Amino acid sequence: MPSVIAVENLSKKYIIAHQKQMGPTTLRDTLSNSAKRFAETLLHPFVGAPKNDPAHEEFWALKDISFDIQQGDRVGIIGSNGAGKSTLLKILSRITEPSSGQIRIHGRVSSLLEVGTGFHPELSGRENVYLNGAILGMSKTEINKKFDEIIAFAEVEKFLDTPVKRYSSGMYVRLAFAVAAHLEPEILIVDEVLAVGDAQFQKKCLGKMDDVGKEGRTILFVSHNLAAMKTLCNTGILLDKGQVTFNGGVEGAVDEYLGTDKLHKNEIHWDNIADAPGNENIRLLSISVKPKKGTVLNIDSGVLIEIQFYNTIINANLDTTIHLLTIEGVPVFASGTPLSRNHDSKEGYYTATVEIPPHLLNSGIYKVTQIFGRDQCEVLYKIGDVVSFEIQDTVIRGINMPRIPGVIRPMLNWSTDYLEKKS
Ligand SMILES: Nc1ncnc2c1ncn2[C@@H]1O[C@H](COP(=O)(O)OP(=O)(O)OP(=O)(O)O)[C@@H](O)[C@H]1O
Ligand SMILES: [Mg+2]
The missing domain is CATH 3.40.50.300 (P-loop containing nucleotide triphosphate hydrolases)
Known part of the structure; x- marks a missing residue:
């Protein structure tokens, strides 16, 4: 053909x-x-x-x-x-x-x-x-x-x-x-x-x-x-x-x-603003993913994602959002925060840190898309798959537990009761 x-x-x-x-x-x-x-x-x-x-x-x-x-x-x-x-x-x-x-x-x-x-x-x-x-x-x-x-x-x-x-x-x-x-x-x-x-x-x-x-x-x-x-x-x-x-x-x-x-990079940073990804509004300088507790990212550790960037837009309402996706690109969630609320953004370095609580994500590999925006509606800059990280399964009494199915693995409150034996 x-x-x-x-x-x-x-x-x-x-x-x-x-x-x-x-x-x-x-x-x-x-x-x-x-x-x-x-x-x-x-x-x-x-x-x-x-x-x-x-x-x-x-x-x-x-x-x-x-x-x-x-x-x-x-x-x-x-x-x-x-x-x-x-x-x-x-x-x-x-x-x-x-x-x-x-x-x-x-x-x-x-x-x-x-x-x-x-x-x-x-x-x-x-x-x-x-x-x-x-x-x-x-x-x-x-x-x-x-x-x-x-x-x-x-x-x-x-x-x-x-x-x-x-x-x-x-x-x-x-x-x-x-x-x-x-x-x-x-x-x-x-x-x-x-x-x-x-x-x-x-x-x-x-x-x-x-x-x-x-x-x-x-x-x-x-x-x-x-x-x-x-x-x-x-x-x-x-x-x-x-x-x-x-x-x-x-x-x-x-x-x-x-x-x-290359995909498994928990951390990435750019030394030089001019080479950093971004545009005339915003340059992303670094993103790092770390355990909140301990040294290994696992189901119990919680996750901290820290973003550093340089902003040149003044007197605006800026915001930053992350999208978390599985390694195959299935969205898990999006979460964002305003960086300035009173039209008072300044030119200069900013950091933003977000915490993903322990016992939310299942074990597996996740990746992050980073978005900077204005007035929570306009995208100023977006970069996909900028970092990725792996959540390990926890080891219980020396045994690696098999992976439970599902993207998330929340710890939910259950209640159970014994009623009575059939008479
Ligand atoms: N008009 C341009 N002038 C200078 N460099 C450019 C231009 N367009 C793209 N590039 C550079 O060429 C390279 C390839 O860019 P391209 O947009 O094709 O990547 P991509 O694979 O589509 O990436 P992404 O997954 O982020 O969309 C990048 O380093 C980019 O910075
Ligand atoms: Mg492209």
Whole structure:
């Protein structure tokens, strides 16, 4: 069977500026800037990178990767933060051009990449559906046929004629996903759609992607939710620092990924603010996970997660939230706290510590997504799988107890009574 996507010796180089850049300050700005960039990319797809300059450093986000994808493959692309997953999807969607190498694609591609790409912020939901259909090469009649289904799926009927820049990020991604999945692409490319939106919508997206897959269309799917990936995909490509380190069955790709020790990092810190993950608002400086009691993280020890970061937004209400997930990406809980309540955030270093009580988590490996926000609704910066940790089973009288099923293992109050013997 001929391959629908052939990638040959593909590399992507970014030039990193070593200066503090002034950038967008709100999600809305970020959205409109991305849309502007998208429009610019459409108009000038081959604008070159900046020339060599001492204040700039070259960085290879993808290095010499090659693979083939067959028609009908449902391919999970797995890898740690910064591995190059989104970069690869952007190149395949022709949002970014490669620095070298080739891609060949046979079929109509529809993609849902980061929030902001593909939609024009000033246009309404309705207009964006037609715009996207037109970009995919569909006629107005074809789009009309799909229109009601898209809107019903996205659950945005009431906001159809509102410019999408007024949408919440959840609404935005719901519509974007609905458009990408319903406009009958031959190849569907989806990046981290499950990171936004509530659990019910995530389930709906996975169901829809499953349907698309069953119709024999090709899917490329990036997610940190490995359980979802295993259900949806049949093959997997593992990326590590811009290189393919595994290409085969999805189970094998997940096992290989979980086997890499990079995932088991209880602590991570960045010495230099400029290199730290984040953006012009916030830079994450460290996260560490420690037992509250004793030296080993186990069921009895409790867990302390300490976050240090540098904030540059002043006079705002900031907040920080963690999402705790199982190693397979199943959410366990989210918990957050305001950092400032009276519009009095200051520029400078902050720390936040959260305590997970003993006897809540079962033994197993967990990972943390860290989110910084404003006014408890706007995401300023989010980083997935930033640290992970293992909770050990407790040893009772020298015996390792078998693992009890379940993500959590709370100690609950029971009461029992002896009543009487049957007479
Ligand atoms: N426009 C850009 N300019 C400079 N560097 C970039 C740019 N886009 C991505 N990078 C860098 O390229 C690397 C790969 O980024 P990419 O977004 O592809 O990672 P990813 O695998 O999608 O990570 P994540 O799981 O966090 O989404 C990262 O180190 C990132 O900082
Ligand atoms: Mg990404």
